[in-house]
Amino acid sequence: MVKIRGVHKSYNGVAVLKGVDLDVARGEVTCLIGPSGSGKSTLLRCINHLEKHDSGELRVDGELVGYEMRNGKLHELSDKRICQNRSHIGMVFQRFNLFQHFTVLDNITIGQMKVLGVDRASAVKKARELLARVGLKDKESSYPSQLSGGQQQRVAIARALAMDPKLMLFDEPTSALDPELVGEVLEVMKDLARSGMTMIVVTHEIGFAREVATSVYFLDGGVIEESGDPRDVLANPSSERLKNFLSKVL
Amino acid sequence: MTTNGDDAVRVVPVRHYGRWVGVAVALVVFAMVVHTLFFRVASAKVSCRLIDGVKSCHHLMVWRFQWNIVGQYFFTSEILHGLLRTLFLTVVAMAIGITLGVSLAVMRLSPNRVLSIVAWVYTWFFRGTPVLVQLLFWSFIGLFYPHITIGIPFTHVTFVHINSNTSVTVMEACALGLGLNEGAYMSEIARAGLISVDEGQIEAATSLGMTRRQTLRLVTIPQAMRVIIPPTGNEVISMLKTTSLVSTVGVIDLLGAATNIYSANYEIVPLLLVASLWYLTVTTVLSIGQFYLERRFARGALRSPPPTPLQRLRADLATVRNSTTALVSRSRRV
Secondary structure, eight states: OEEEEEEEEEETTEEEEEEEEEEEOTTOEEEEEOOTTSSHHHHHHHHTTSSOOSEEEEEETTEESSEEEETTEEEEOOHHHHHHHHTTEEEEOTTOOOOTTSOHHHHHHHHIIIIIOOOHHHHHHHHHHHHHHTTOGGGTTSOGGGSOHHHHHHHHHHHHHTTOOSEEEEESTTTTSOHHHHHHHHHHHHHHHHTTOOEEEEOSOHHHHHHHOSEEEEEETTEEEEEEOHHHHHHSOOSHHHHHHHHHHO | OOOSSTTOOOOOOOOOHHHHHHHHHHHHHHHHHHHHHHSEEEEEEEEEEEETTEEEEEEEEEETTOHHHHHHHHTOHHHHHHHHHHHHHHHHHHHHHHHHHHHHHHHHTSSOHHHHHHHHHHHHHHHHSOHHHHHHHHHTHHHHOSEEEEEOTTSSOEEEEEEHHHHSOHHHHHHHHHHHHHHHHHHHHHHHHHHHSOHHHHHHHHHTTOOHHHIIIIIIHHHHHHHHHHHHHHHHHHHHHHGGGGGGGTOOOHHHHHHHHHHHHOOHHHHHHHHHHHHHHHHHHHHHHHHHHHHHHTTTTSSSOOOOHHHHHHHHHHHHHHHHHHHHHHHHHO
16 A cells, blocks of 8 residues: 655755655554654655655555656656545644634535535535544534544544545644543544554554554654564564663653 | 522622722713813804893803714715715725735745745835825826737737726726735735644645645635734725825815815814714724624634623623622622
8 A cells, every 4th residue: 555665855954764665555554653853754744745755766555656657757746636646645633733713514524525526415424424433423513622632633533534545644643632532532543443444653652553553663863773563573672772762652 | 618608708809999090080081071072162252132121142152173064064965975985995995905915925925936026026115115106106007008908918919908098097096006005015914814824724734635725715714814804904994094195186085075175165173073983984884894704703713702792791781780689689688
């Protein structure tokens, strides 16, 4: 589903990603862990082209992200094509980023209606199903500011799912939550993983990674330091840096 | 400790004595102002009558601000026509200004350097020259550009041809001039609004697959409105009065009409009051409109919208009623 080879990215001359390789198969849950500034979020944002990578190969579902190969040359995709590709990739942010001026229901229907061209009735029907799934049936007419962080994040997940994504990206989805609200969001994510969704999760929740992830990648200084099955990697880290990191977060 | 029920401990509110003095002073000053405005004073004119063969004289009582003359001219057709012109100029100039301002702000924030610089230069020029000069320039546009054509630049192919001396009225030129000037100010207001929207909102819209245009229209602009409306209300009210500059190029607006009348009958103060009262009336209506517009765009930004003046009045009355009932029931118990 996702294939990344030798991806580099730098901001104003500061290298953030220095040749990253990563593979995610359909239905897999991949967790990216690592200290802050290690490039986890940047890597995630490159996958749906919120950030342009400088070099390397990045494919989602076999297709290059942001570019097209024609006659042996890489052509940048038009904005419209990039938007089309993005609509198939769901993204959940650390700070929820729900549309503040819309009700919960409108947050979930807007993308379906304006991007996918679904009619209002079907969009609302789907939004209600998704709200029931994340346990917020009775909140459809609330505004985001009236909800707790955990509720907002669950709406954000529903909003992303409404687009029928083939891949879900989570950028530290529980880092901005009060400790007692982390569980409800992780529960929704576990449920999603069990349903067979392909997920890439940047997280500090080592417990979640151990329980749900198919594979774990440990990033440090813009490179993948260690990767593999979470039971091996997290239980018996081979690199000194991962040992160090785990001792701090656990 | 409880504060309700019959055994309630009585809470004695802090007495703000300084505040009471302030209120008293303010009320007295207010009463004095009302008195000078609306009570008649003895004039220098003396009127005498013979009552039962005895001559009785007294000074004529008049209003300081001659409200009788104000009333006489308030609804005259000349004034009302002037008012209509003022309203037309305000509406058209603000419509041009807002459209242009939002476009300029979007250009200014565009990743394309050329668009951004063009928008900057426009704002620099129109903010940097007096609006009066711009108005004079536009009303004499025919002098510089007697023919306005739409066609292919630098060729002789034309599709539309306008003779600017005959087809563009001074009134239209004024509306255009004021609008173009306003666009420069509005662009900064719109830009402030656009950059006030959280970057995360734009990222969320983008990752849903919305195009830049959709993001701007559905997410950024509606949220920017909350920041844009108050200063825009300011601009509308300011424009209402700036339109009075058009009298310099011969358009008779509200103030122009009042000037015309008093230059014939020398009732300067009452006619200035007529114009001012009309400006105040329109400003009042605009302010009310602004309040409700702000409330509408505050949706979601606040947990509960601010109360309307009517709701606030009701709440105040309810408080007063409750405290009186409390007082009454306490006195009954005693």
